[in-house]
Amino acid sequence: MTTLPTTLNPSSVPSEGEALALTQSRVTEDWLAVWIGLFVFALSLSLVAGIDLLGWAINTSVWTLPAKALAPASKLYAHLPAALSLVATYFFLLAVLLVAAKGLRADLKRFAAGFTAIFIVSYACWFLGSWAYIAATPDKRAALKIAWSLNLTNESGYIIALLAGLIVGNFLPGVARAIQEAVRPELYIKTGIVILGGFLGIAALEQRQLATSVIFRGICAIIEAYLIYWPIVYFISRRYFGFSREWAVPLASGISICGVSAAIATGGAIRARPVVPIMVSSLVVIFAVIELMMLPFAAQHFLYNQPMVAGAWMGLAVKTDGAAVASGAITDALIRAKALAATGVVYQAGWITGVSATVKVFIDVFIGVWAFILAWIWSAKIERRSGDKVKVVEIWQRFPKFILGYVATFLIVLGIGVAVPSLIPKVKASMGQANLFRSMFFLMTFFAIGVLSNFRKLWQEGIAKLAAVYVLCLFGYIIWVGLLISWLFFHGVLPPVLKG
Amino acid sequence: MTETRVGEELKKMESEYEPLLPVERKLIWYTFTTGVVLLAIFVLISRWFV
Numbered sequence: 255m256t257t258l259p260t261t262l263n264p265s266s267v268p269s270e271g272e273a274l275a276l277t278q279s280r281v282t283e284d285w286l287a288v289w290i291g292l293f294v295f296a297l298s299l300s301l302v303a304g305i306d307l308l309g310w311a312i313n314t315s316v317w318t319l320p321a322k323a324l325a326p327a328s329k330l331y332a333h334l335p336a337a338l339s340l341v342a343t344y345f346f347l348l349a350v351l352l353v354a355a356k357g358l359r360a361d362l363k364r365f366a367a368g369f370t371a372i373f374i375v376s377y378a379c380w381f382l383g384s385w386a387y388i389a390a391t392p393d394k395r396a397a398l399k400i401a402w403s404l405n406l407t408n409e410s411g412y413i414i415a416l417l418a419g420l421i422v423g424n425f426l427p428g429v430a431r432a433i434q435e436a437v438r439p440e441l442y443i444k445t446g447i448v449i450l451g452g453f454l455g456i457a458a459l460e461q462r463q464l465a466t467s468v469i470f471r472g473i474c475a476i477i478e479a480y481l482i483y484w485p486i487v488y489f490i491s492r493r494y495f496g497f498s499r500e501w502a503v504p505l506a507s508g509i510s511i512c513g514v515s516a517a518i519a520t521g522g523a524i525r526a527r528p529v530v531p532i533m534v535s536s537l538v539v540i541f542a543v544i545e546l547m548m549l550p551f552a553a554q555h556f557l558y559n560q561p562m563v564a565g566a567w568m569g570l571a572v573k574t575d576g577a578a579v580a581s582g583a584i585t586d587a588l589i590r591a592k593a594l595a596a597t598g599v600v601y602q603a604g605w606i607t608g609v610s611a612t613v614k615v616f617i618d619v620f621i622g623v624w625a626f627i628l629a630w631i632w633s634a635k636i637e638r639r640s641g642d643k644v645k646v647v648e649i650w651q652r653f654p655k656f657i658l659g660y661v662a663t664f665l666i667v668l669g670i671g672v673a674v675p676s677l678i679p680k681v682k683a684s685m686g687q688a689n690l691f692r693s694m695f696f697l698m699t700f701f702a703i704g705v706l707s708n709f710r711k712l713w714q715e716g717i718a719k720l721a722a723v724y725v726l727c728l729f730g731y732i733i734w735v736g737l738l739i740s741w742l743f744f745h746g747v748l749p750p751v752l753k754g
Numbered sequence: 755m756t757e758t759r760v761g762e763e764l765k766k767m768e769s770e771y772e773p774l775l776p777v778e779r780k781l782i783w784y785t786f787t788t789g790v791v792l793l794a795i796f797v798l799i800s801r802w803f804v
Binding site: 467470471474477478480481482484485486488489492493496497498499501631635636717719720739742743 | 764765767768770771772774775777782783786788789790792793796797799800
């Protein structure tokens with residue numbers, strides 16, 4: 255097994271053949287995320303050369319009157335009707351993703367139909383989440399002429415999209431089946447993360463010292479996560495729950511490292527049957543949703559004065575790339591709103607999400623190394639078989655390739671800014687346009703994660719014992735140790751303050 | 755593997771427990787100890803030098 259699964263549907267446990275097929279298609283999806291992200295990034299960068307190629311994309315403001323909510327992103331396209339801008343955004347994403355779907359050998363008609371439904375519902379959720387009574391922060395209420403609001407920022411659209419997805423996944427199985435060809439949260443989130451790299455490059459340019467500090471602390475924190483989480487979870491699974499090695503390795507990796515990717519990679523490393531990591535992955539997806547619904551709100555309540563601790567905590571505690579970065583995005587919005595309401599401090603947006611993404615990306619980087627170490631121990635010490643040789647090239651084969659895209663966009667923006675500082679405002683504007691698409695990919699990720707989370711079916715599949723280990727280790731150990739490690743490394747580190 | 759067979763396999767593990775091998779114990783112990791030691795070192799570095 256060389257790679258990771260494309261999509262995961264816990265509503266049906268795949269056969270071994272299906273599981274193997276899933277694991278074989280991930281390289282393609284990983285690389286596709288890189289190319290799609292770089293394509294959007296490159297188009298947005300054309301603004302630096304004075305060519306506005308993405309200014310027609312739809313931008314959604316916090317609204318009290320629906321008619322005034324939508325507008326094209328750039329003034330150059332201000333004459334375009336908002337509806338046309340929205341339709342253009344849809345067709346652009348559809349065209350790009352249809353190319354990706356062809357690469358993934360998906361059924362294009364079903365993909366197009368599914369994507370259309372996902373886009374419509376996701377955007378409707380974003381639009382609803384931008385309603386002033388839900389989204390407006392206290393400093394914006396006077397301008398919007400409203401007396402109260404839930405103070406959730408327009409990123410509450412993510413939570414609404416997740417809830418919509420959960421409704422579809424759990425109560426509308428026919429709809430879930432009809433759109434399943436396009437329900438690809440890993441593709442969407444990885445593309446979003448590639449684009450996010452450029453956005454974080456701008457943040458790093460503006461706050462170089464802070465960015466360096468965050469990256470160093472992020473690396474430290476994830477090394478700890480591997481070495482402190484994994485052995486304890488493995489020990490508990492083996493000693494107290496009696497799991498075999500074949501089940502305990504993917505389970506420990508899924509709970510303690512990076513969910514789906516780690517479960518699949520380490521499962522492959524010890525030559526577990528494909529169904530084992532796939533089953534564990536199903537559980538990971540379900541619990542990631544539960545964490546996504548709980549931890550950002552806990553962070554808002556208890557950590558609003560330590561925003562970077564909260565961001566790192568999301569990266570360390572929430573499993574799966576999608577849910578972790580999504581949690582970081584929600585935490586970013588919630589904490590900035592709470593800090594403003596409680597203390598009058600306005601933190602720069604994006605830093606909390608950036609810490610979550612940085613921690614998660616470094617965790618992903620080390621999955622291949624960890625899988626390699628386990629592969630060596632298993633083949634050399636535990637299950638010695640003649641002809642078993644662990645090759646260094648396997649680290650590369652298991653390396654999540656979308657990280658290359660993330661690093662590339664980050665370094666390109668950083669490089670341009672360092673080489674020609676006068677271009678920074680233009681690069682910032684271009685990343686603002688790219689960020690609109692990043693938000694769309696994140697939105698579709700939330701909805702897709704919800705659709706894939708069929709709680710009832712998973713329970714029926716008889717994995718209550720796996721769930722018991724998961725609950726014990728995640729809520730009794732991982733979350734608290736993750737919080738401690740985040741606190742140790744990020745306590746006192748604050749995002750740039752814009753006001754207050 | 756069908757749904758039932760996964761459930762059955764998980765139940766079966768209770769009666770057919772694979773005891774922890776010495777190499778597994780070493781892996782658990784060395785990894786955890788290294789983690790705790792590195793934690794202390796990295797925290798000091800991050801507080802003093804970064």
